[in-house]
Amino acid sequence: MSIWQKLTYRYQFLNAAERLIVINVLCFVVPFVLNTLLFLFQVPSSNVFSWLHLSADWSVWITRPWTIFTYSFLHSGFFHLFWNMLLLYYAGIFFLNLFQRTTFYNVYFLGVLAGGLVFLLSYAIFPVFQGLRPPMVGASAGVMAVFVFISTYTPDQEIRLLFFNVKLKYVALAFVVLDVIQIPYGNAGGHLAHIGGAGLGFWYAKQLQNGKDIGAPFAQMVQRVLQLFQPSSPLKTVHRSKTKRSTAKPQRTNTEQQRIDEILDKISASGYDSLSKEEKDILFRAGGNS
Numbered sequence: 001m002s003i004w005q006k007l008t009y010r011y012q013f014l015n016a017a018e019r020l021i022v023i024n025v026l027c028f029v030v031p032f033v034l035n036t037l038l039f040l041f042q043v044p045s046s047n048v049f050s051w052l053h054l055s056a057d058w059s060v061w062i063t064r065p066w067t068i069f070t071y072s073f074l075h076s077g078f079f080h081l082f083w084n085m086l087l088l089y090y091a092g093i094f095f096l097n098l099f100q101r102t103t104f105y106n107v108y109f110l111g112v113l114a115g116g117l118v119f120l121l122s123y124a125i126f127p128v129f130q131g132l133r134p135p136m137v138g139a140s141a142g143v144m145a146v147f148v149f150i151s152t153y154t155p156d157q158e159i160r161l162l163f164f165n166v167k168l169k170y171v172a173l174a175f176v177v178l179d180v181i182q183i184p185y186g187n188a189g190g191h192l193a194h195i196g197g198a199g200l201g202f203w204y205a206k207q208l209q210n211g212k213d214i215g216a217p218f219a220q221m222v223q224r225v226l227q228l229f230q231p232s233s234p235l236k237t238v239h240r241s242k243t244k245r246s247t248a249k250p251q252r253t254n255t256e257q258q259r260i261d262e263i264l265d266k267i268s269a270s271g272y273d274s275l276s277k278e279e280k281d282i283l284f285r286a287g288g289n290s
Contacts, residue, residue, distance in 0.1 A: 013277070016101035017092025017146075020108065021085045024139055027073040028081050049074070053135035054116050056123035056189060060133075072112040074137040084139045091147040094157060094168070104146065106215025107204055109222075111145020111197035118196030119189050129188070136189055141197030148172045148201035153209065172198070 011022065031049065038045045054071035055061050061068070075081040095104055119136050123129045150157075151172035158165040176198050179191040207214045263279050 015092065015096050016104040017088055017096065020139075021089060024073060024075070024081060024085060028075055028078075031074070050135065053137055054119065055133060055135050056120065056129070057133040058120060058124060061120060068116040069109065069112055071116065071135075071137050072139045072142055075139070076137055080138055084143050087147060088139070088143045090159075091143065091150055094150045094154065095146055098150075098153070102219055103213070103215065105222075106213075106219050107145050107149045107201060108142040110204065110215055110218055111200045112139070112142040114145065114200035115141020115193035115197040118199075119193040122189060122192045134189060136193060138190065138193075140190065141193045144175065144194045144197035145201035145204070147175070148198040149205045152202050152205035 011019065014022065031045075034048070035045050038048060051064060052067060052070040052074055054067045055064070075084070092104065095107075116136075118141075123132065151168040155167060155169035157168045159168060159171065161171075176195065179194045179198075183191045204214055259282060263282060266279070
């Protein structure tokens with residue numbers, strides 16, 4: 001098994017928050033390599049990466065609608081990335097103890113979307129931003145959505161801060177208040193985006209407590225889009241066949257074939273990612289004997 005295959009295999013066992021952290025770290029490191037290549041070919045890097053930044057100029061954003069999501073995978077510096085990923089990691093622990101990864105992704109990316117829209121609307125509405133059209137990057141809106149969601153859903157859950165315990169609801173409130181009071185002192189658009197993400201997380205949690213999952217339509221839309229680009233499985237196909245096999249290869253017992261059929265049924269119903277490690281190993285061995 002190659003190094004790439006080993007990394008891919010291990011990636012499959014990461015939880016949703018850890019997967020997002022890996023992706024964000026890669027998106028932080030790769031541009032440094034690209035910058036070197038662009039430098040060597042005398043191509044201004046700003047011209048390339050601006051296609052992923054979220055511009056406050058609506059006329060620019062309309063021509064680059066994907067940036068309402070791609071901005072969240074880029075960060076302005078190491079500590080910008082570090083603090084976002086640290087909060088995402090710990091918020092993810094609480095979140096994924098209660099909810100499935102689909103709900104986690106819904107909250108995170110809807111938070112990114114909400115933060116981006118608040119950013120765009122703020123620069124279009126508030127007079128203080130007249131004539132200013134800065135770009136925005138960072139995962140903060142999505143991270144805030146996740147943290148405020150779990151703080152709203154389990155407000156009395158306590159975490160340890162230095163020498164005393166604090167309830168999640170108070171920590172979330174402190175983050176929001178800090179963003180509000182820092183707006184006049186720099187990075188106003190970023191702080192407003194954080195508030196947008198926090199608002200989405202709060203609303204999502206309240207709606208879910210009332211029995212309504214507002215992220216379900218978003219998840220269905222994403223699933224339909226992903227199906228358009230779904231690659232074929234890298235594993236050899238395991239055919240259900242009762243035809244006679246070559247004596248050069250070991251034949252499966254009825255019990256083994258039944259187990260393989262059950263795994264294939266599970267893939268058909270829920271996809272390859274729904275398999276456990278044991279089931280994937282069985283299928284891999286079966287493919288090698290087919």
